Amino acid sequence: MGLSTSTLPFKERIAAAAKDKFAHASIAKAQDTQYTKRENARAELGNWQDWRKLGQSIRQHVIQYLPDYLEEFSDNVEKRGGNVFFAQTTDEANDFILNVIKQQQGHHVVKSKSMVTAELDLDKKLQALPDVSILETDLAEFILQEDDWDEPSHIVFPAIHKDRNQVHTIFKKLGYEGDNDPEHMARFARKYMRERFLEADVGITGCNFAIADSGIINLDTNEGNADLADSIPKAQIVVMGMERLVPSMKEAEIMDNMLARSAVGQKLTTYVTFEGQQTPGETDGPENFYVVVLDNNRSKALGTEFQEILQCIRCGACLNVCPVYRQIGGHGYGSLYPGPVGAVLSPILGGYEQFGELPFASSLCAACTETCPVLIPLHNLLIKHREVETDRLNMMHGFTDFQMKVVGKGTSSPFMFKMALRFKHFGLSPWTHQKPVTATNFFEYNNSMITKGPGMVGGWTDVRDLPVPPKHRDDFRVWFKHHKKQGGDAK
Amino acid sequence: MKVSIFTTCMMDLMFPHVGKNMVEVLERLGCTVDVPDDQICCGQPTFNSGYVEASWPVMHNQIDALSAIDCDYIVCPAGSCTAILKEYPELLVDDPNDPTGDYMARAKILSAKTYEFSQFIWRVLGIADCGAELDTVATYHRSCHMTRLLGERETPFWLLENVKGLEMRQLDGIQYCCGFGGTFSVKEHEISELMVTSKVENIEKTGAETLISCDPGCLMNIGGRFNRLGKPMKIMHIAEVLNHNVDESRIKKISEVATPAPAPFP
Numbered sequence A: 001m002g003l004s005t006s007t008l009p010f011k012e013r014i015a016a017a018a019k020d021k022f023a024h025a026s027i028a029k030a031q032d033t034q035y036t037k038r039e040n041a042r043a044e045l046g047n048w049q050d051w052r053k054l055g056q057s058i059r060q061h062v063i064q065y066l067p068d069y070l071e072e073f074s075d076n077v078e079k080r081g082g083n084v085f086f087a088q089t090t091d092e093a094n095d096f097i098l099n100v101i102k103q104q105q106g107h108h109v110v111k112s113k114s115m116v117t118a119e120l121d122l123d124k125k126l127q128a129l130p131d132v133s134i135l136e137t138d139l140a141e142f143i144l145q146e147d148d149w150d151e152p153s154h155i156v157f158p159a160i161h162k163d164r165n166q167v168h169t170i171f172k173k174l175g176y177e178g179d180n181d182p183e184h185m186a187r188f189a190r191k192y193m194r195e196r197f198l199e200a201d202v203g204i205t206g207c208n209f210a211i212a213d214s215g216i217i218n219l220d221t222n223e224g225n226a227d228l229a230d231s232i233p234k235a236q237i238v239v240m241g242m243e244r245l246v247p248s249m250k251e252a253e254i255m256d257n258m259l260a261r262s263a264v265g266q267k268l269t270t271y272v273t274f275e276g277q278q279t280p281g282e283t284d285g286p287e288n289f290y291v292v293v294l295d296n297n298r299s300k301a302l303g304t305e306f307q308e309i310l311q312c313i314r315c316g317a318c319l320n321v322c323p324v325y326r327q328i329g330g331h332g333y334g335s336l337y338p339g340p341v342g343a344v345l346s347p348i349l350g351g352y353e354q355f356g357e358l359p360f361a362s363s364l365c366a367a368c369t370e371t372c373p374v375l376i377p378l379h380n381l382l383i384k385h386r387e388v389e390t391d392r393l394n395m396m397h398g399f400t401d402f403q404m405k406v407v408g409k410g411t412s413s414p415f416m417f418k419m420a421l422r423f424k425h426f427g428l429s430p431w432t433h434q435k436p437v438t439a440t441n442f443f444e445y446n447n448s449m450i451t452k453g454p455g456m457v458g459g460w461t462d463v464r465d466l467p468v469p470p471k472h473r474d475d476f477r478v479w480f481k482h483h484k485k486q487g488g489d490a491k
Numbered sequence B: 001m002k003v004s005i006f007t008t009c010m011m012d013l014m015f016p017h018v019g020k021n022m023v024e025v026l027e028r029l030g031c032t033v034d035v036p037d038d039q040i041c042c043g044q045p046t047f048n049s050g051y052v053e054a055s056w057p058v059m060h061n062q063i064d065a066l067s068a069i070d071c072d073y074i075v076c077p078a079g080s081c082t083a084i085l086k087e088y089p090e091l092l093v094d095d096p097n098d099p100t101g102d103y104m105a106r107a108k109i110l111s112a113k114t115y116e117f118s119q120f121i122w123r124v125l126g127i128a129d130c131g132a133e134l135d136t137v138a139t140y141h142r143s144c145h146m147t148r149l150l151g152e153r154e155t156p157f158w159l160l161e162n163v164k165g166l167e168m169r170q171l172d173g174i175q176y177c178c179g180f181g182g183t184f185s186v187k188e189h190e191i192s193e194l195m196v197t198s199k200v201e202n203i204e205k206t207g208a209e210t211l212i213s214c215d216p217g218c219l220m221n222i223g224g225r226f227n228r229l230g231k232p233m234k235i236m237h238i239a240e241v242l243n244h245n246v247d248e249s250r251i252k253k254i255s256e257v258a259t260p261a262p263a264p265f266p
């Protein structure tokens, strides 16, 4: 579906996610497993915090000189005999790719994992071509394809929402007769795919980093499928976001290292591939090499307060630590890019109308900021989006907006606040219900609880009881004045 | 040592006993305590909701109010509000209503002398044992802002270690937010509910009868959820714990106790 993965309204997506106990358990388990692996892999380096600064400086430098590096990369690809196409929009990218397939008289397309092709909704475009077969060869993407093109729910583990039993059911439809052991199922998929790899004439891959000074690209995978996708077919099309560059191999080595540790908790991925147009004397690699560089509104972030999001290396660590992602999963976000990075990126790529709710779907716990390998201040960027939506675009309306403005006024004027302190007890009294307090102690002065309140309070009481504010005479400030008079302050 | 209390709007509106306990502990440890009169709120509720323009006056008021009383330190009962006050110099960078830079200058001073309550006791006063005793099995909820924005991971654990009779249990998923998040808990209450539900489950799993934290907001959220479910749980702010059944002769400095282990990751 492209960037948007659902047509349901946000609240309905959350309700659906809340009901999906399978997905919930799978995600929680994956997060916990990744937690230990990732932290250990990072700790091995000994000075992870310094690495982060290094990663940040490399990526910031590239983004700052992005036009220059793009030009350098493109020149070098062409020097090797390859082609680069700069696509402003997804349509431009798709047209170009479909044209290449036609020119190459391609009939069997194999794809390795690429989020940007998902952003293009390329699979659907390819399916519409007569006489062209298409196969996703990343195991997780393969599972999704065979499950009637289910939407990915994670940028590194696209099928994270499925457990092995669900995969088993999907594979049985393909003729698999074994048990639900992941190893057995993977062997089956491998055999199934291998035959089709051999007949492939066009390979489409993503790109982890494009190396500007040599015109080649860098792929990190654990399955080796990308290597087949780029070495067997005569033609290869690489699809990348316009920001995915590094100056040279030196920086690629550093970023690969950080990416593998952050994304999958490994020192390096099993396959670290560098490849480009086959040049005379080389025995493998694509004879026809195309790179599609996609903008799709990324450039809108350049020079703005959101520029730092372009540093992202798509490691997925921020999804793996996110308590909101843990609860609602990728499908809850309704964007191809879910989790903290998605909540920042999606409104930039797809606009506030469609993705304006995502920046609010965060408790701002900052777990994302704490883990990001390239030091993107994710939770602050979420606040920036909120600011744009409320202060600048005036997108907030209704009672909540009114109440927030009242809060702003009330908390900036000592006089009004003191009045509020005096009358708060009565203000909520119509909603007060006598209810036994089981969460004792802390609500000592709040001996009754509100179970259904008005306005914004209603959001609170939908989930939990609200203590009734204590009477004014019990307030801390009243107590303190009295306490001081009695000489409590004598020391 | 002169200490001003940064009360926070939540303590003023809802939880007076947190303040009382805090004042009593601080006075016992030798501080002269005062409460600046005109303070209200750090501005976090509006700022974090995107109402940045509406937040400048809130922050200005807070700066005026807290600078009005001369003090050595400012102590706050909430890790989250402490973190925001400490961030004031960064938040005020774009402030259009501060042409002379006066607010910025004072924000820097305030930021440098503001501490969260447990932090202040350990890191500034150098006290390890407040002489408290509390017979209970407890677990601790770590607030995200205190841990990640303020960067304080240790002091509550160290202080609790020295409370007589207190048995602490480790909390699974301690790194996950409880779903409070200020206005998030109201605006996105569907997601918040899922988060607080899983927090409550993890707390129950510890077998603890008491939940302790340094952030009233989280306690109001988790406690309110326990109450909604009709489940018993004793909810305590750390100031209440450190002011419980105190034997003054047991008060000890850091140098008089064994060096504590670093608090559990993360």
Ligand code: SF4
Pocket (backbone or CB within 6 Å): A262, A311, A312, A313, A314, A315, A316, A317, A318, A319, A341, A368, A371, A372, A373, A374, A376, A378
């Ligand atoms: S924002 Fe940071 S943590 Fe999240 S995917 Fe990008 S690089 Fe990884």
